[in-house]
Amino acid sequence: MAGRKKAGAGARSAKQRATRAALTHDDIxxxxxxxxxxxxxxxxxxxxxxTRGTRGPKPGxxxxxxxxxxxxxxxxxxxxxxxxxxxxxxxxxxTMAVYRYFPNKETLLDAVIDAGTGSPxxxxxxxxxxxxxxxxxxxxxxxxxxxxxxxxxxxFVAAPHGPNWLGWLExxxxxxxxxxxxxxxxxxxxxxxxxxxxxxxxxxxSLARARARxxxxxxxxxxxxxxxxRAIGDPRFPRFSALITAPSAGNPRTIDESFDFGLERxxxxxxxxxxxxxxx
Amino acid sequence: MAGRKKAGAGARSAKQRATRAALTHDDIxxxxxxxxxxxxxxxxxxxxxxTRGTRGPKPGxxxxxxxxxxxxxxxxxxxxxxxxxxxxxxxxxxTMAVYRYFPNKETLLDAVIDAGTGSPxxxxxxxxxxxxxxxxxxxxxxxxxxxxxxxxxxxFVAAPHGPNWLGWLExxxxxxxxxxxxxxxxxxxxxxxxxxxxxxxxxxxSLARARARxxxxxxxxxxxxxxxxRAIGDPRFPRFSALITAPSAGNPRTIDESFDFGLERxxxxxxxxxxxxxxx
DNA sequence: TGTATTAGTGTACGGTGTACACTGTACGCA
DNA sequence: TGCGTACAGTGTACACCGTACACTAATACA
Numbered sequence: 001m002a003g004r005k006k007a008g009a010g011a012r013s014a015k016q017r018a019t020r021a022a023l024t025h026d027d028i029x030x031x032x033x034x035x036x037x038x039x040x041x042x043x044x045x046x047x048x049x050x051t052r053g054t055r056g057p058k059p060g061x062x063x064x065x066x067x068x069x070x071x072x073x074x075x076x077x078x079x080x081x082x083x084x085x086x087x088x089x090x091x092x093x094x095t096m097a098v099y100r101y102f103p104n105k106e107t108l109l110d111a112v113i114d115a116g117t118g119s120p121x122x123x124x125x126x127x128x129x130x131x132x133x134x135x136x137x138x139x140x141x142x143x144x145x146x147x148x149x150x151x152x153x154x155x156f157v158a159a160p161h162g163p164n165w166l167g168w169l170e171x172x173x174x175x176x177x178x179x180x181x182x183x184x185x186x187x188x189x190x191x192x193x194x195x196x197x198x199x200x201x202x203x204x205x206s207l208a209r210a211r212a213r214x215x216x217x218x219x220x221x222x223x224x225x226x227x228x229x230r231a232i233g234d235p236r237f238p239r240f241s242a243l244i245t246a247p248s249a250g251n252p253r254t255i256d257e258s259f260d261f262g263l264e265r266x267x268x269x270x271x272x273x274x275x276x277x278x279x280x
Numbered sequence: 281m282a283g284r285k286k287a288g289a290g291a292r293s294a295k296q297r298a299t300r301a302a303l304t305h306d307d308i309x310x311x312x313x314x315x316x317x318x319x320x321x322x323x324x325x326x327x328x329x330x331t332r333g334t335r336g337p338k339p340g341x342x343x344x345x346x347x348x349x350x351x352x353x354x355x356x357x358x359x360x361x362x363x364x365x366x367x368x369x370x371x372x373x374x375t376m377a378v379y380r381y382f383p384n385k386e387t388l389l390d391a392v393i394d395a396g397t398g399s400p401x402x403x404x405x406x407x408x409x410x411x412x413x414x415x416x417x418x419x420x421x422x423x424x425x426x427x428x429x430x431x432x433x434x435x436f437v438a439a440p441h442g443p444n445w446l447g448w449l450e451x452x453x454x455x456x457x458x459x460x461x462x463x464x465x466x467x468x469x470x471x472x473x474x475x476x477x478x479x480x481x482x483x484x485x486s487l488a489r490a491r492a493r494x495x496x497x498x499x500x501x502x503x504x505x506x507x508x509x510r511a512i513g514d515p516r517f518p519r520f521s522a523l524i525t526a527p528s529a530g531n532p533r534t535i536d537e538s539f540d541f542g543l544e545r546x547x548x549x550x551x552x553x554x555x556x557x558x559x560x
Numbered sequence: 561t562g563t564a565t566t567a568g569t570g571t572a573c574g575g576t577g578t579a580c581a582c583t584g585t586a587c588g589c590a
Numbered sequence: 591t592g593c594g595t596a597c598a599g600t601g602t603a604c605a606c607c608g609t610a611c612a613c614t615a616a617t618a619c620a
Contacts, residue, residue: 033501034502035499035506040506047510055618057565058617084609093568094568096568096569105608161510166516166517167516169508170517173519187533188533188538188542189542191480191542194479195542196476199474201475206438215316216313219313219315219316221313222313223439224438227323230446231449239453243453243467246463261468262469265546266476332598333587335586335587335596336596337585337587338585338586339597340598340599363576364577373599374601376578376601380598380599385577
């Protein structure tokens with residue numbers, strides 16, 4: 001019933017199967033496999049053109065207004081404060097009015113996630129080398145996550161992907177194309193950089209979340225230190241205790257420096273591979 | 281309105297900087313600064329010795345029973361099914377009985393997360409080289425995340441860390457110590473491998489979640505493909521479209537191979553650094 | 561002009577986390 | 591032996607959540 005008229009989508013279906021990590025040719029050229037229905041439904045609703053018929057009263061607001069209101073609430077008070085009632089009343093309407101635009105909260109949150117993700121910074125001309133661009137991309141991604149720490153309070157499921165998310169993939173693909181790697185390797189490299197950027201942003205995001213709660217950096221660090229410090233003296237964690245109490249830790253990296261250190265190692269590994277493949 | 285103005289945040293002193301990867305001795309022993317009170321409270325409750333006095337009726341169940349019941353429910357029906365009522369009635373008690381052991385749901389979930397994380401596999405003797413051990417650690421971590429895909433439905437906040445989480449840190453620290461790096465670098469290397477392992481497990485976890493819902497791998501791939509396939513033909517995403525439709529993608533990596541490919545690049549980068557520092 | 565279609569409201573319902581007062585049990589001390 | 595007290599578990603109540611459904615009112619097209 002839903003989406004029956006999407007003839008165009010159907011015609012495209014042969015090319016629609018793909019996974020970020022591993023696309024078989026058959027996946028892309030597509031077969032008779034029915035896609036995960038829940039993902040399909042959510043993806044459709046995320047990309048749906050929400051224009052309505054022309055009959056009836058004028059809408060008092062638009063889907064984008066709803067999403068914007070939700071993002072503002074999340075920015076101010078965290079994702080838990082984003083209730084259907086809160087969103088609606090910020091717009092000056094009753095709760096149920098929102099349901100004219102989003103069939104349920106999950107769908108709204110899909111849109112909120114994409115809006116919160118935002119667009120990647122545009123690649124500047126003249127273009128830099130791929131390593132520089134990847135570094136910039138990773139920094140931008142981390143900054144984006146820290147700017148909206150409530151994104152971390154949502155499940156980190158990958159799908160459905162909205163236009164903004166695809167925008168980030170487009171940007172990194174563009175930079176990776178400069179390596180000269182083939183498509184499969186670009187996909188692999190993409191996973192590496194994206195995986196590292198998201199996984200290793202953890203600490204900074206955690207700090208950003210604390211900041212949003214009015215905790216200072218020093219208080220946050222003391223809390224994390226005390227938490228991890230429980231290892232100290234515990235016979236189950238001798239090595240880790242030694243690590244965090246080691247005097248050489250007296251010259252530690254900042255959170256940012258730590259991220260950069262790791263990023264350079266990751267890029268080193270990638271560069272090594274590029275060199276081995278491209279210039280034999 | 282949220283949060284007092286971050287007075288101290290701008291003026292960060294050297295002593296205030298700390299990350300999981302790099303804690304100053306003062307941070308750990310940590311004194312001058314009051315730790316984030318919420319984190320402190322949750323951390324305490326997570327590590328608390330829950331033995332009670334001897335008076336009164338015998339308890340009908342123990343905190344571990346509660347956690348186990350919650351994990352079983354999550355394994356069966358996802359984290360959303362873990363309600364206080366569901367947990368209690370699985371144990372044969374009323375909802376409020378659970379509150380004798382956990383002051384609120386958040387505290388219970390902290391314990392559930394740690395229980396779901398599980399212990400890392402023990403390091404086997406004779407010990408392998410550090411690279412092999414790190415590879416095993418990353419694989420084990422990914423397997424652990426896939427085994428409990430509902431962990432991904434919870435916010436990926438780092439803290440508080442329970443004993444199992446520290447067990448993983450202990451294991452990787454033990455392996456990293458074999459590199460001969462100093463404490464600060466070990467902390468950095470730890471972030472790299474852990475960051476990559478968690479970030480790049482995304483795809484596999486997403487598949488595992490779909491499986492838990494009864495979706496086959498083919499259906500999942502078709503769904504993700506259709507979702508990402510929306511880029512095809514969209515002028516905003518030319519490079520990414522080209523990537524996922526490229527014929528060279530006809531010889532793709534599986535999800536597992538893709539993870540391994542990235543892991544080797546990451547370890548390459550780390551090894552390069554180790555060599556440059558250790559053997560000049 | 562109807563009349564079909566749409567926007568937004570009002571009400572109601574089942575489910576959630578949890579505060580609080582309660583009953584009943586069993587230890588430790590008199 | 592009995593009593594006081596600390597504790598385990600129950601029952602009830604509440605505010606809030608997402609959302610189903612029936613409704614009114616407004617609008618463009620026949």
